[in-house]
Structure formats: structure tokens, C-alpha cells
Amino acid sequence: MNPAGDDSATTTTTTTTEAADGDLQRALEASLRDVGTMSAQEQDRLTIDQLNDIVATIAQEQPMVGAKVGISEALAAEYAENPMKGFALGIDILNAKYSAMRRVRKDGNCFYRGFLYRYLEALVLAQQQQPTTIPELVRIREVVKGSKKKLLDVGYDESAMDMFWEMFAELLDQVPSLTPDALHLKLNDEQGVSNHVVWFCRALSATQIKLNADRFAPFIMGEDGLADVDKFCRTEVEPVNHECEQVQIIALTEMLQVPVTIEYLDASGHPSSIVFPEGAHPTVKLLYRPGHYDILYDTTD
Amino acid sequence: MADKGRIKKELTELSRDTKSGVTVEVKSEDMHELEGTISGPEGTPYEGGTYVITISIPRGYPFEPPKMKFLTKIWHPNISSQTGAICLDILKDQWSPALTIKTALLSLQALLCSPEPEDPQDAQVATMYKQDPAKFRQTAKFWTETYAQKSDGESAAISRLVEMGFSRDRAVAALAQAGGDETEAVNKLLSS
Known part of the structure; x- marks a missing residue:
């Protein structure tokens, strides 16, 4: 059920920024193992400072979304030393199927960021070729417009949500005047709307889960065997930098009615492709490696 | 920003x-x-x-x-x-x-x-909370009366200690430490 939790084929990690998102927490935990003698307060301080440091280092060294690069060019070197040859076989298969990829920053937001970037990029490209507003842009604006009431209905605070909702709606309004390059700059601007629109995807995902609590509950069972949908959203969806699992992916694709294909690359030598929802024909395609998502481009893109 | x-x-x-x-x-x-x-x-x-x-x-x-x-x-x-x-x-x-x-x-x-003593900030308070709930309540209540209430009426215990010749600050500190127990506070003040 949970691909993000499956780290049976964890890649070898060398430095902090090389580590996949899933390793952010593990790196932190490892560095905290020797602090058992400190007071709770000192430990908390340390945890927050370390997490901030790790996130800040990643932010300095990696753009939010990188430039387009060839698949084997990007991945082959990364797995050259990997003793599990399945990765190299998998890369060859992906290389035949896809023309390029973009690396997404490994800060725990990679799914939301990659998904939103690729969706908006495709929207900008499609709109560029048309004199009038394309149906998909009309549709998504309506979805986002209608989402505000849903957010408030499930209990979100208007004073907290307004700016996120407004920034997302404004960005969609700007689509007809944007080029892919301008969008790229916008979504890589640390001081701009990028983090806001990415976080709004979390709020949308959480709202869909809350609105369909009965349907999602069986997939979010806690350790105690109980499914607490509100708690799940509060601890697993809403916090910034918290990784995305399949439940959040399903919820976001449902809320926006934007499908996604995910290619799973592991040591098996046979990347598997899963489409959310089943049977759809997504434009947005993401590469998943244990703990991290990047953007993929079809050979026809 | x-x-x-x-x-x-x-x-x-x-x-x-x-x-x-x-x-x-x-x-x-x-x-x-x-x-x-x-x-x-x-x-x-x-x-x-x-x-x-x-x-x-x-x-x-x-x-x-x-x-x-x-x-x-x-x-x-x-x-x-x-x-x-x-x-x-x-x-x-x-x-x-x-x-x-x-x-x-x-x-x-x-x-x-709903305190969470298993994830404490103050180990001393958490220990008291778990081991001596009655003393914990008494102490927390005394701290409330001493520090968190508008000072229209001074606690009688503080007044009595001040009358005995201790400074107000020392009296308050001793009482706070003793969880409001006046005898224990006097003993602390006399032995220090």
C-alpha cells in the first residue's frame, strides 16, 4: 500500500544532500542517538536546529526543480557503483520509454512539487498554442475556486487558508501570460509563491481525505488499529517537509481531477508503472525511487 | 520575510x-x-x-x-x-x-x-506529577495563586512569613518550592 515506506532497496547515500527525502528523518535520528543524556529542551533545540540546517543546506545546493536532463545521463552515474545491477537494467528501460527528467528538491515536498510543476508546465505549453482559454484551464480554475468552500467546510481556518488559496488562484490566472521559462523561474523563486502553492496541494489532499473519511480510513490505520483521519491529516499531510504516501497521492489526484503516472525504479530490473486513477492517461509522470520523486518526460513530450 | x-x-x-x-x-x-x-x-x-x-x-x-x-x-x-x-x-x-x-x-x-508527563519539559515537575499527584496539584495551585492571579489579595501565608521578618521574594520562593506548605517553607527559610 505504501511505496514511500518500502525502503527494501534503499540507495547508498553519501552526503546529506545526496540522501533521499526518506533519509532526512533517518539522518536526523542517527545524529540524535548519542544525546540521551541531554534535557528534553536541549534535545528539542538540537532537533529543530539540525532539521533547519539540513533543509537549508539542501535549499542552497539544489534548485526546487532542476533543468531538463537526459535519463541515463542523470541516473547512470548515480547507480554506477551500485552492486544491485537491477538499477542499471531499469534505467535502460526508462531511457527507452522517456526522453528526459527534472530533478526535484529532496526536502519532503518532492511529490507535491513535481506533480504541480509538471501539471502547470503542460498547462502553459497547451495554452501557448491557443488563442482562447483552453478548457483544462477553465476547468482547473473552477476546481480551485470551489475548493475554498470545501477547505472551510472541513474546518480549516479562513485566516490561515486565504493567502494560500489566493496565491494558487492568481497563479492559474497568470497561466495565459506565462512561458515555460517564466513558470520555471517562478516555481524556483525561494521568496515567491512556490512554497505556498506547493503547500496548498497538501491542504487540498487533506481536504479530500477529510471529505471522504469513510473511504480513506481503512488505508490510514494507526499503530493502535484505529483510523483517525483528522490526526492523519494533522501529522502526515499538513506539516511542511512531510513526505507523501499513496493515500495523499490518490486524494490529490481526485481533488484536482488530474491523473498521474508513477514509474517505480528499484533493484528488480523491471520498473513498474502505476496510474492514479487506474485507466487514466496522465500527462504528469513522475519517477519514484525509494523515498523520492522526480519529473519524467515522455519521448513524445 | x-x-x-x-x-x-x-x-x-x-x-x-x-x-x-x-x-x-x-x-x-x-x-x-x-x-x-x-x-x-x-x-x-x-x-x-x-x-x-x-x-x-x-x-x-x-x-x-x-x-x-x-x-x-x-x-x-x-x-x-x-x-x-x-x-x-x-x-x-x-x-x-x-x-x-x-x-x-x-x-x-x-x-x-492534559499534561503529558511522558514527554516532559521540566523533569522535576513531571516526576512529582507521576509520583505524588496530590502534592503536584497543591503546588500547581499555589503557583497559580502566587504568580498568575491579579495581586488584589496577597496569600495569607506570604503575609505571615513577611511578618516573621523574611523578605517577600524569599517568602514567595520558599512557599513555591514547598508547594504552598507553610511549615515546610518556614523550615526551608530557617535552615538556609
């Missing part, structure tokens, strides 16, 4: 709210330094007390949590009796932009109702 528009919206919303028992006052021109108050919940040793909390809005707000600390001294397992530092998950890694200054203050109020 923290989002000023959002802070303004939150403050407007807070000023309209007269029911929740929390208030916030702006302490700096840039609206980054605030002071909140919460009232001690009924049925707890904190009932009747008013607690002042310093709030500092970081640059990364609302992606980073507001920094909060008790200015009013309080006897609680998750709040430092020395510094007022708070141990609460939503002010740390469980913070999210969906939360607000108001929801954070309400969570502090909830924390006063």
Missing part, C-alpha cells in the same frame, strides 16, 4: 473573537513580537490564573511555527518552571501552516488540561 498580510488577518480574526478565552496584543511595529494571554481552564489547578505568553513570529512564518514561551511562572510537566519554555509538538515538528497563533494558544490551554 514572514507574511504580514496573514498576521494582520489572524489578528483581526482574534480581535473579533471574545469567546475562546485567548487574547493577543501586538508588541512591536513590524507585528513580529506579540504577547498572548490564556486563562487557566476550569477544573484544573490553573483555574483562576491568567497566563501571559510571549510570541515571536519567525521570518519563515507560517512555514515555521511561532516561538512561544510562558512569561507567567507555571508548575506544569511540559513547561519549564525556570524559563517558561514549552514542550508541545505543534510548536515544533508538527507545526503546519494550517495552524494559527490562535490555535497554538488554544493548544496551550488544552495542554494545561
Whole structure:
């Protein structure tokens, strides 16, 4: 059920920024193992400072979304030393199927960021070729417009949500005047709307889960065997930098009615492709490696 | 740069709210330094007390949590009796932009109702909470009366110790340490 939790084929990690998102927490935990003698307060301080440091280092060294690069060019070197040859076989298969990829920053937001970037990029490209507003842009604006009431209905605070909702709606309004390059700059601007629109995807995902609590509950069972949908959203969806699992992916694709294909690359030598929802024909395609998502481009893109 | 528009919206919303028992006052021109108050919940040793909390809005707000600390001294397992530092998950890694200054203050109020001694901020208080609940309640109540209530009537015990010739500060400190037990406080003062 949970691909993000499956780290049976964890890649070898060398430095902090090389580590996949899933390793952010593990790196932190490892560095905290020797602090058992400190007071709770000192430990908390340390945890927050370390997490901030790790996130800040990643932010300095990696753009939010990188430039387009060839698949084997990007991945082959990364797995050259990997003793599990399945990765190299998998890369060859992906290389035949896809023309390029973009690396997404490994800060725990990679799914939301990659998904939103690729969706908006495709929207900008499609709109560029048309004199009038394309149906998909009309549709998504309506979805986002209608989402505000849903957010408030499930209990979100208007004073907290307004700016996120407004920034997302404004960005969609700007689509007809944007080029892919301008969008790229916008979504890589640390001081701009990028983090806001990415976080709004979390709020949308959480709202869909809350609105369909009965349907999602069986997939979010806690350790105690109980499914607490509100708690799940509060601890697993809403916090910034918290990784995305399949439940959040399903919820976001449902809320926006934007499908996604995910290619799973592991040591098996046979990347598997899963489409959310089943049977759809997504434009947005993401590469998943244990703990991290990047953007993929079809050979026809 | 923290989002000023959002802070303004939150403050407007807070000023309209007269029911929740929390208030916030702006302490700096840039609206980054605030002071909140919460009232001690009924049925707890904190009932009747008013607690002042310093709030500092970081640059990364609302992606980073507001920094909060008790200015009013309080006897609680998750709040430092020395510094007022708070141990609460939503002010740390469980913070999210969906939360607000108001929801954070309400969570502090909830924390006063349900201490979490297994995740303590103040080990001494947490130990007392677990091992001697009666003494814990007595001490927390005394701290409430001494530090968190408007000083219209001084506690009779403080007055008596002051009459015995101890300074007010020392009398309060000794009583606070003794959880309000006057005899124990006198013994402490005499033996020090």
C-alpha cells in the first residue's frame, strides 16, 4: 500500500544532500542517538536546529526543480557503483520509454512539487498554442475556486487558508501570460509563491481525505488499529517537509481531477508503472525511487 | 520575510473573537513580537490564573511555527518552571501552516488540561506529577495563586512569613518550592 515506506532497496547515500527525502528523518535520528543524556529542551533545540540546517543546506545546493536532463545521463552515474545491477537494467528501460527528467528538491515536498510543476508546465505549453482559454484551464480554475468552500467546510481556518488559496488562484490566472521559462523561474523563486502553492496541494489532499473519511480510513490505520483521519491529516499531510504516501497521492489526484503516472525504479530490473486513477492517461509522470520523486518526460513530450 | 498580510488577518480574526478565552496584543511595529494571554481552564489547578505568553513570529512564518514561551511562572510537566519554555509538538515538528497563533494558544490551554508527563519539559515537575499527584496539584495551585492571579489579595501565608521578618521574594520562593506548605517553607527559610 505504501511505496514511500518500502525502503527494501534503499540507495547508498553519501552526503546529506545526496540522501533521499526518506533519509532526512533517518539522518536526523542517527545524529540524535548519542544525546540521551541531554534535557528534553536541549534535545528539542538540537532537533529543530539540525532539521533547519539540513533543509537549508539542501535549499542552497539544489534548485526546487532542476533543468531538463537526459535519463541515463542523470541516473547512470548515480547507480554506477551500485552492486544491485537491477538499477542499471531499469534505467535502460526508462531511457527507452522517456526522453528526459527534472530533478526535484529532496526536502519532503518532492511529490507535491513535481506533480504541480509538471501539471502547470503542460498547462502553459497547451495554452501557448491557443488563442482562447483552453478548457483544462477553465476547468482547473473552477476546481480551485470551489475548493475554498470545501477547505472551510472541513474546518480549516479562513485566516490561515486565504493567502494560500489566493496565491494558487492568481497563479492559474497568470497561466495565459506565462512561458515555460517564466513558470520555471517562478516555481524556483525561494521568496515567491512556490512554497505556498506547493503547500496548498497538501491542504487540498487533506481536504479530500477529510471529505471522504469513510473511504480513506481503512488505508490510514494507526499503530493502535484505529483510523483517525483528522490526526492523519494533522501529522502526515499538513506539516511542511512531510513526505507523501499513496493515500495523499490518490486524494490529490481526485481533488484536482488530474491523473498521474508513477514509474517505480528499484533493484528488480523491471520498473513498474502505476496510474492514479487506474485507466487514466496522465500527462504528469513522475519517477519514484525509494523515498523520492522526480519529473519524467515522455519521448513524445 | 514572514507574511504580514496573514498576521494582520489572524489578528483581526482574534480581535473579533471574545469567546475562546485567548487574547493577543501586538508588541512591536513590524507585528513580529506579540504577547498572548490564556486563562487557566476550569477544573484544573490553573483555574483562576491568567497566563501571559510571549510570541515571536519567525521570518519563515507560517512555514515555521511561532516561538512561544510562558512569561507567567507555571508548575506544569511540559513547561519549564525556570524559563517558561514549552514542550508541545505543534510548536515544533508538527507545526503546519494550517495552524494559527490562535490555535497554538488554544493548544496551550488544552495542554494545561492534559499534561503529558511522558514527554516532559521540566523533569522535576513531571516526576512529582507521576509520583505524588496530590502534592503536584497543591503546588500547581499555589503557583497559580502566587504568580498568575491579579495581586488584589496577597496569600495569607506570604503575609505571615513577611511578618516573621523574611523578605517577600524569599517568602514567595520558599512557599513555591514547598508547594504552598507553610511549615515546610518556614523550615526551608530557617535552615538556609
